[in-house]
Amino acid sequence: MNGKLIVGVLSDRNAGKAAYINENLRLEGISSNNLVDKAVIIDEPIEDFIKKLKPDIIVKGKEHEQKFNVEKEILEEFNGQLLFGSGENLLSSMDLIRKEIKNDSNEDFLMHHDYLKRHNIKVERLTNLLNTFSSVKVSVIGDLIIDEYINCETLGMSQEDPSLVVTPVDSSKYIGGAGIVAAHAAGLGASSSIFTVSGDDENKNFAEKTLSRQGVHSNIIVDYNRITTLKKRFRNKNKTLLKVSHLKQNSISDKFINILISKIEKQLESSNLLIFSDFNYGVLPQKVVDHITKLAISKKIKIVADSQSSSQFGDISRFRNMDLITPTENEARITLRNREDGLVVLADKIKEISKANNVLLKLGEEGLLIHSKNKVQDKLFTDQLNTFNTNAVDPAGAGDSLLVCSALALSCGANIFEAAYLGSVGAGIQVSRVGNIPLKTKEIQNKINNI
Incomplete structure (x- = not known):
């Protein structure tokens, strides 16, 4: 799949009590992943952020699938997709492998x-x-x-x-x-x-x-x-x-x-x-x-x-x-x-x-x-x-x-x-x-x- 992977990190203010780690440290951790093209702190209502970005696909954890998801209605406005998945524990991408193990x-x-x-x-x-x-x-x-x-x-x-x-x-x-x-x-x-x-x-x-x-x-x-x-x-x-x-x-x-x-x-x-x-x-x-x-x-x-x-x-x-x-x-x-x-x-x-x-x-x-x-x-x-x-x-x-x-x-x-x-x-x-x-x-x- 071609395109960019953008990962949003909820700000400490938006995350509230769920933010056990400072937003800057969380952003740094996500940014260090070679698969991520861009990581950003979301300090505005999530609805506004999505409308500005207009992503083709939004991925959320599997645990959110049976819950209300505000993203769904917004995505329908520009034919975007909402997917759920917790991923698989597999080492993927030959580019990642080359970067990580090149000596x-x-x-x-x-x-x-x-x-x-x-x-x-x-x-x-x-x-x-x-x-x-x-x-x-x-x-x-x-x-x-x-x-x-x-x-x-x-x-x-x-x-x-x-x-x-x-x-x-x-x-x-x-x-x-x-x-x-x-x-x-x-x-x-x-x-x-x-x-x-x-x-x-x-x-x-x-x-x-x-x-x-x-x-x-x-x-x-x-x-x-x-x-x-x-x-x-x-x-x-x-x-x-x-x-x-x-x-x-x-x-x-x-x-x-x-x-x-x-x-x-x-x-x-x-x-x-x-x-x-x-x-x-x-x-x-x-x-x-x-x-x-x-x-x-x-x-x-x-x-x-x-x-x-x-x-x-x-x-x-x-x-x-x-x-x-x-x-x-x-x-x-x-x-x-x-x-x-x-x-x-x-x-x-x-x-x-x-x-x-x-x-x-x-x-x-x-x-x-x-x-x-x-x-x-x-x-x-x-x-x-x-x-x-x-x-x-x-x-x-x-x-x-x-x-x-x-x-x-x-x-x-x-x-x-x-x-x-x-x-x-x-x-x-x-x-x-x-x-x-x-x-x-x-x-x-x-x-x-x-x-």
Whole structure:
């Protein structure tokens, strides 16, 4: 329902003996509610107040329904409605949720000064890199995903079987997959384009409108035999209870492979950064990866890749000769079929098999292991960088933020340790909020200013 919510607080004079709390304190309490657009003290006869305001709807408590209500006759003069209800004890409105649980506190954000000192990284250097992001022209290729967050209230346990019963309160959709990678790049000032294949449906339309609003040039090729991937997360009290995915995982046909390659070839004429965002839902067959990689290398374009293996099967090693790959520890072990080696050996092996210049091995709550191709002078070529945000709200999307920020930094001349730092700051910001919200340069700069 659109419109404004105005809450009237009876003055101490009008409320009489019912006013146990001072009118100004009552007004302050109502005004602090994020759902209330305006709160006012009613110090005149209620009839006069209603005639001036002429509201479409007046809501009173359920206990007033069987009583005389002076508002009813006045509302009939301008076709207003009088409703009764005491409300439900449900947490509603995604806007309220974002405001209440977004964690912007610098107290929970660690800047890791020891890491900066080890690699002689200065604030001025990081600021200069951020300001250079606007010179980058990014092409993102991969699987488009729509993420839907459905906020639920728990009702209890089912009596028929041991399952949790919930009721949905509200929902909100976000761009995910390769889409949010492109949106992050645009939000950070780069010229950003996405290339993908999707179905012809409501979610594709949502993606096009949202990406356009976020400053992304979208090249969405429609395959009428596919659906646009939709991932639903049912959440309660900031935790995901269940994930439901609507998708097709078969590879795109040769027809769409050729169309995709043709479009990307034209774009690479003016790009200086290529990002493969692979969720293993069929948009990046090996033929596409190999052809575009070879072309990008010939044009000396920076190339980075991420291939996810969560509920799906992926193989980061199929992305060869990348400037940067960002697998999780589990994804690296799946690729290598290796459950025994330590992290440094694991990172080295995944670098060798993929022929990557740099590896950021994601360790979840433990942060990153950074593994570089060469030892430069007396500098470390392997190091660990712990997580920045100690109070994460929603870990989904952290890897995409890391990928984009690190890739942009490398494209602007950063070394891997500078790139990893900026990427980790971006990831720390992303996990402080619910849903995929494009990063902004100002957000990262604000954190860097606290070093």
